[in-house]
Amino acid sequence: MTFHCCIMPKNGSPNEHRKLSESWHQVAGWVLVIPLLIVLWETGAYLLNQPWILPRFSLVARQLMHPFQDLYASGSLASNTLVSFVRVLIGFLLAAIFGIPLGLLMGSTRAVRGLLEPIIELLRPLCPIAWIPFALAVFKLQTLPQVFGIRASGTILDQVQTGMVFVLSFGAFFPIVVNTLDGVSGVRRNYLMLAKTLGASRRQTFLHVYLPAALPMILTGLRQGIGLCWFVIIAAEMLPGANSGIGYLLMYAADQSGMNVVIASMIIIATIGALLNTLMVHGTKRLIGWYGKEF
Amino acid sequence: MEKNSDMIEPVVVLRDVSKIFRSESGVEVKAIEAVNMTVAAGEFVAILGPTGCGKTTVLNLVAGLDAPDSGSIMVRKTNGSNGVIPYVFQHYTLFPWRTVLANVSFGMQMSGMSKRDCKKKAFSLLDQVGLGASANAYPHELSGGMRQRAAIAQSLALDSQLLVMDEPFGSLDDHTRHEMGELLSEIWSHLQMTILFVTHNIDEALMLADRVILFKGHPGKPEEEFYIEIPRPRDRLSTQFTALHVELRKLMSNECA
Known part of the structure; x- marks a missing residue:
């Protein structure tokens, strides 16, 4: 009895074929779906003819082409976006500065974890926006330079209210702490044993095993944190007490029935959010190329 | 006997x-x-x-x-x-975030050896186990046999x-x-x-x-x-x-x- 076993590769390797179709899938959304939606929008808006509800895409695009034009004496699209961005950056950096060390400490010291985990788990589900009235009551409309007694009038820092930074930091703090903590406490015992048999001290183990092993999770925490900040700032700027920022401009334009400015702002907000995420994902890829490929 | x-x-x-x-x-x-x-x-x-x-x-x-x-x-x-x-284990013998060279250097680095000496010795050990060409690869890029070669070099570095x-x-x-x-x-x-x-x-x-x-x-x-x-x-x-x-x-x- 003989068996004939014959597996022949088809023309071109199967991998090559997959690669080709994958790249096609990747561009399809950009070259097909988005242009199609824009065409539908443009014709729909033209037929509807009610620009205070749905302005034509071309009108919104024209708005986006003039980002430095002053709108309703409230600054331009660009200047308000910059204000929001600086607020987010400061709030996020503060959250990272406090969140990462605390997460590392909690992950490596059981006592600290036991002390702090309940309060963190209790405060974490609270939407950061809920802190705004409290933050306003505490910090009033004080700006960050005012708190530190620095004169910064005329600079962009003059638009960074302490209460907003507080709310942003609070929002980003939790995903950063919790992910760092999970990263540290999830380090494989095998790597700790390996480090021990290679003569690593406790401090060296922390520096050369815990930290690099937790890095992918720390970066995930940072990515979630900055994404949340960008969510929160828009909502925060739409509330009373704000007088600048892209969220403020959006709300103000809506009151003036300037729906083209509203939609232009929405497009800017979405684009920056997507860019931040892409930056965090691709900017850190090289650092953690090993992740998910363990053996 | x-x-x-x-x-x-x-x-x-x-x-x-x-x-x-x-x-x-x-x-x-x-x-x-x-x-x-x-x-x-x-x-x-x-x-x-x-x-x-x-x-x-x-x-x-x-x-x-x-x-x-x-x-x-x-x-x-x-x-x-x-x-x-x-100690050479069956699995998880190398740190996945380090290159092969850095893995072999780990023990020497912990004992405070200078970077240059670490590198020199690690290279010679890698040559000894036939991995000289893969010094800058990451463990996940190696075959199972190559990983164990690197693990042996890593343990030899301790001069035990x-x-x-x-x-x-x-x-x-x-x-x-x-x-x-x-x-x-x-x-x-x-x-x-x-x-x-x-x-x-x-x-x-x-x-x-x-x-x-x-x-x-x-x-x-x-x-x-x-x-x-x-x-x-x-x-x-x-x-x-x-x-x-x-x-x-x-x-x-x-x-x-």
């Missing part, structure tokens, strides 16, 4: 060593009981036995990763290694006289396993090291070791001991080899029944 290895400079001595593990539900399991064992300097000892008879427990105790519940363990500290005993290995070639295919066995034999005779090697593979134990200690039972303990006096390089097909192979297989399968 008894040789008294206890008399020639023992590197490892275990006296009446027992180890009990407690599971999370509080059940106590005796892993090993009253183990007496000696490894002489320069000896290649294989601990052979079926899974779950306490072989790894013995290695962990020797390497200082665990403490015994009773009995005493003496491991002679050797120069250079600061009392650290390099004693090396313990826990089924280091257990997840490799036969061909690669044989290659790795040859490499290890070469290194062992070249550096005149003492190796304590755990395996459940009879062929591997017979190819590599001076002495095979057969572990059995629950709790595990050394049951029989064989001095393998087949001259090296060994031939798997020699009558001496096959006879021993059959004998060990019988003894091991008795255990299973």
